[in-house]
Amino acid sequence: MTSGDKRALLSLVAGFTVWSAAFVLLYALQALGCAYGWSQHRLVLCLAFVVASLPLVWLAFWQSPADDEPASSLSVIALWANRAALGATVLVFLGPIAAVSPCL
Amino acid sequence: MSALDPAGPRAANLALLWWVMFWGATALFALVMALFALAYLRSDLVARLTPGQWIVGGGLVLPIPILVLLTGTALVLGEQLLPRGDAPVRIEAQAQRWNWSFAYPGGVVVPGETLHLPAGVPVDIVVTSADVIHSFWVPRLGGKIDAIPGHTNVIRLEADAPGIYWGQCAEYCGEGHDGMQFRVEAHAPADFAALMEAGQ
Ligand SMILES: [Cu+2]
Numbered sequence: 001m002t003s004g005d006k007r008a009l010l011s012l013v014a015g016f017t018v019w020s021a022a023f024v025l026l027y028a029l030q031a032l033g034c035a036y037g038w039s040q041h042r043l044v045l046c047l048a049f050v051v052a053s054l055p056l057v058w059l060a061f062w063q064s065p066a067d068d069e070p071a072s073s074l075s076v077i078a079l080w081a082n083r084a085a086l087g088a089t090v091l092v093f094l095g096p097i098a099a100v101s102p103c104l
Numbered sequence: 105m106s107a108l109d110p111a112g113p114r115a116a117n118l119a120l121l122w123w124v125m126f127w128g129a130t131a132l133f134a135l136v137m138a139l140f141a142l143a144y145l146r147s148d149l150v151a152r153l154t155p156g157q158w159i160v161g162g163g164l165v166l167p168i169p170i171l172v173l174l175t176g177t178a179l180v181l182g183e184q185l186l187p188r189g190d191a192p193v194r195i196e197a198q199a200q201r202w203n204w205s206f207a208y209p210g211g212v213v214v215p216g217e218t219l220h221l222p223a224g225v226p227v228d229i230v231v232t233s234a235d236v237i238h239s240f241w242v243p244r245l246g247g248k249i250d251a252i253p254g255h256t257n258v259i260r261l262e263a264d265a266p267g268i269y270w271g272q273c274a275e276y277c278g279e280g281h282d283g284m285q286f287r288v289e290a291h292a293p294a295d296f297a298a299l300m301e302a303g304q
Contacts, residue, residue, distance in 0.1 A: 091168075091172070095175070095176070095179065096179065099179070100179055100182075100183060101183060101186055104186060104187065104257075104258060
C-alpha cells in the first residue's frame with residue numbers, strides 16, 4: 001500500500017467520523033444547556049455547528065492529494081464521501097439547531 | 105383507543121403525521137413496484153438508463169427530497185405539541201405498580217381512578233413515577249411521555265369535546281403492564297369547575 005493509498009483510506013473515514021463526533025457533541029450541548037438553563041443556549045449550539053463544519057469543509061474542498069500523485073479511485077471516493085458528510089451535516093444539524101425549540 | 109381516531113388538536117397533529125408517512129410510503133412502494141414491473145415487461149426502456157443514472161436518480165434525487173419533506177413535516181408538527189408557557193389547568197399524574205393516581209390544583213382529591221379534564225382547553229399533565237419507568241399515553245388526546253422516578257415530565261393534552269377516553273401505560277414495566285389502563289373523562293368546563301369545588 002502506497003502512502004497515497006493510506007492517506008486516501010484515512011480520508012475516506014475522516015468525514016463521517018467528524019460527522020458522528022459532531023452529532024455527539026451537539027446532543028451533549030443540547031442536553032447540558034437544557035439541564036443548566038444556559039442563557040445563550042442556541043448561540044452555543046450554532047457555534048459548535050460552525051466549529052464542527054470547518055474540518056468537513058476542508059475535507060470536502062481544500063484537501064487535495066500531493067501534486068505528483070495521480071488521483072486514485074480510492075482518493076476520488078474519499079473526496080465524494082467527505083462531500084456527502086458535509087451535506088449530511090448541513091441537512092441533519094442545521095434545521096433543528098436553528099429552528100426547533102431545544103428544551104421543553 | 106386509537107391514535108388514528110384523534111379527539112383533540114394535539115392528537116390530530118400526530119394522526120396527520122401518521123397519514124403523511126403512510127401515503128408517502130405507499131407512493132414510494134408503488135413507484136418501486138412500477139419500475140420492477142417495467143423491468144420485466146419493457147426491459148428495453150429500463151436498459152436505456154446507465155448504471156450511473158440509476159445510482160444518482162434512485163440514490164440521491166429520489167430519497168433526499170422525500171426525507172427532507174418528511175423530517176420537515178415531523179419538526180413542524182412536533183414543535184406545535186410542546187407545552188409553551190403555562191396551560192390553564194395543571195394536573196399531576198403519578199405511576200406506581202400498574203396504577204395511576206391523579207392530583208388536582210389546590211389539593212383537590214377526586215375519588216376513583218379516573219383522570220378528569222375540562223374539555224376545550226389545554227391541560228398540562230405533570231407526570232412522574234414512584235417505582236420504575238412507565239409511560240403516560242392517551243392515544244386519542246395526544247402523544248406519550250415517560251414517567252421517570254425522581255423526575256417530572258410535562259405533556260399537554262386537549263380534548264375537543266366532553267367524553268370518555270382511555271389511556272394505557274406505553275412502556276413495559278412489569279407483569280401488570282398490559283392491564284395498566286386508566287379512564288379519562290373530559291367534562292364541560294362548568295362541570296369540571298363543579299367537580300373541583302366538590303373535592304375541596
Ligand atoms: Cu407501567
